[in-house]
Amino acid sequence: MNTTSNASSLLLYHASQLVTPIGNSLKHGKDMGKLEIIPDAAVYIEGDTIKETGPTGMLLKKHPLDTAGMESIDLSGKAIIPGFVDSHTHFVFGGYRPEEFMMRLSGAQYLDIMKMGGGIQSTVNATRNTPAETLFSDGFTRLNDMLSMGVTTVEGKSGYGLDKDCELKQLEVLNRLNKEHPVDVETTYMGAHAIPRDYPGGSSAYIEFMLKEVLPLVRDRKLARFADIFCEEGVFTTEESAKYLRVCKDMGFGTKIHADEIIPLGGGELAAELGCVSADHLLAVSDKGIGMLADSDTAATLLPCTAFCLHKPYAPARKMIDAGCAVALASDYNPGSCFTNSIPLIFSLGVIHMGMTIEEALCSLTLNGAGALKKAGAIGSIEPGKKADITVLAYPDYRFLVYHSAKNIVTMVIKNGKVCYPIG
Numbered sequence: 504m505n506t507t508s509n510a511s512s513l514l515l516y517h518a519s520q521l522v523t524p525i526g527n528s529l530k531h532g533k534d535m536g537k538l539e540i541i542p543d544a545a546v547y548i549e550g551d552t553i554k555e556t557g558p559t560g561m562l563l564k565k566h567p568l569d570t571a572g573m574e575s576i577d578l579s580g581k582a583i584i585p586g587f588v589d590s591h592t593h594f595v596f597g598g599y600r601p602e603e604f605m606m607r608l609s610g611a612q613y614l615d616i617m618k619m620g621g622g623i624q625s626t627v628n629a630t631r632n633t634p635a636e637t638l639f640s641d642g643f644t645r646l647n648d649m650l651s652m653g654v655t656t657v658e659g660k661s662g663y664g665l666d667k668d669c670e671l672k673q674l675e676v677l678n679r680l681n682k683e684h685p686v687d688v689e690t691t692y693m694g695a696h697a698i699p700r701d702y703p704g705g706s707s708a709y710i711e712f713m714l715k716e717v718l719p720l721v722r723d724r725k726l727a728r729f730a731d732i733f734c735e736e737g738v739f740t741t742e743e744s745a746k747y748l749r750v751c752k753d754m755g756f757g758t759k760i761h762a763d764e765i766i767p768l769g770g771g772e773l774a775a776e777l778g779c780v781s782a783d784h785l786l787a788v789s790d791k792g793i794g795m796l797a798d799s800d801t802a803a804t805l806l807p808c809t810a811f812c813l814h815k816p817y818a819p820a821r822k823m824i825d826a827g828c829a830v831a832l833a834s835d836y837n838p839g840s841c842f843t844n845s846i847p848l849i850f851s852l853g854v855i856h857m858g859m860t861i862e863e864a865l866c867s868l869t870l871n872g873a874g875a876l877k878k879a880g881a882i883g884s885i886e887p888g889k890k891a892d893i894t895v896l897a898y899p900d901y902r903f904l905v906y907h908s909a910k911n912i913v914t915m916v917i918k919n920g921k922v923c924y925p926i927g
């Protein structure tokens with residue numbers, strides 16, 4: 504590595520492969536598998552932006568290693584791919600739920616634990632009692648861990664307050680993390696994660712409360728770009744979800760929906776009909792839902808680690824891609840249904856158990872993850888004009904992402920044109 508402290512440009516060269524989807528929007532169906540692969544590749548970066556990519560010989564002629572003010576990094580033996588975009592997480596929370604995990608191992612069902620007052624409500628109690636400073640420092644540590652696995656942009660949801668103050672506290676923490684941590688954090692308001700226990704007037708009164716008393720503050724203080732709802736048996740019905748999301752959209756929020764996670768309620772269909780940015784989970788999506796999503800601009804965000812941890816059948820990724828859906832993969836990192844943020848595990852499950860190709864899985868965690876956050880014009884691929892968010896692998900071939908199963912093979916991460924991992 505040749506570094507000059509005030510360098511304004513950076514040349515990555517002799518990368519054994521540059522592997523990336525190309526484009527500024529979601530890839531649907533078979534287009535997901537079409538990646539550009541440049542052997543012995545170089546990337547020329549100015550500030551935080553990619554200016555040129557191509558064969559090393561070509562870029563070295565234009566930008567010799569002794570160019571004043573230019574840093575350079577020799578990546579011989581290493582493949583480079585876009586930074587990962589984890590487009591669905593709940594990573595700011597208080598407390599843990601290991602006892603629930605043990606109950607599930609003994610046969611208890613996720614929704615039954617929730618009905619008994621455990622589940623999300625138990626993390627709500629803990630998060631309300633956790634100071635913002637602690638949520639921030641825990642969140643910062645979790646972001647470091649994500650960065651070490653090559654994640655350069657992550658979405659984070661509120662939804663463990665289910666009131667005004669604690670929901671705003673979570674969103675403020677997420678926004679502070681976005682400012683102070685190198686990983687970009689995109690924020691989603693998810694007050695509609697559960698109905699607070701014993702809420703007077705039940706779900707319809709709680710929906711009114713969110714729409715009238717919380718969402719206007721979230722919008723005016725610019726605390727979240729997206730609004731999300733858990734459409735599930737015993738939580739919010741399809742009708743309630745439709746009503747809520749329509750108003751959220753009119754208020755200017757991008758909309759997301761936890762859809763068909765456990766019981767097939769038609770959440771996939773609803774997302775396509777309403778023009779949601781993404782429909783997430785879809786373990787139990789119907790054929791009609793698949794068809795409607797394929798014809799829409801809604802990302803179908805699949806969360807393999809949740810199915811793995813809940814011991815449920817995986818979402819039908821192969822069928823969805825063959826039907827023409829734009830599939831994104833994400834972690835769903837949360838303390839309940841899925842206490843893992845493992846990108847390597849997502850790759851292994853996506854390819855080995857859900858029938859995706861490695862190329863489709865790569866697209867789903869980069870460009871389609873970006874599309875699921877309406878950021879595909881800025882991130883998600885390595886091409887001129889995009890932010891210089893690049894993940895460097897310890898091996899010369901991207902296929903090691905699955906071949907070296909469930910193992911983190913990330914050796915370096917460049918975020919906004921700066922080496923951010925390893926730290927220091």
Ligand code: NIG
Nearest residue numbers: 623733761835837838839840
């Ligand atoms: O996406 N399904 C709802 N929300 C999360 C789980 C949250 C929790 O259990 O704390 C999910 O699986």
Ligand code: FE
Nearest residue numbers: 591593761835
């Ligand atoms: Fe979730």
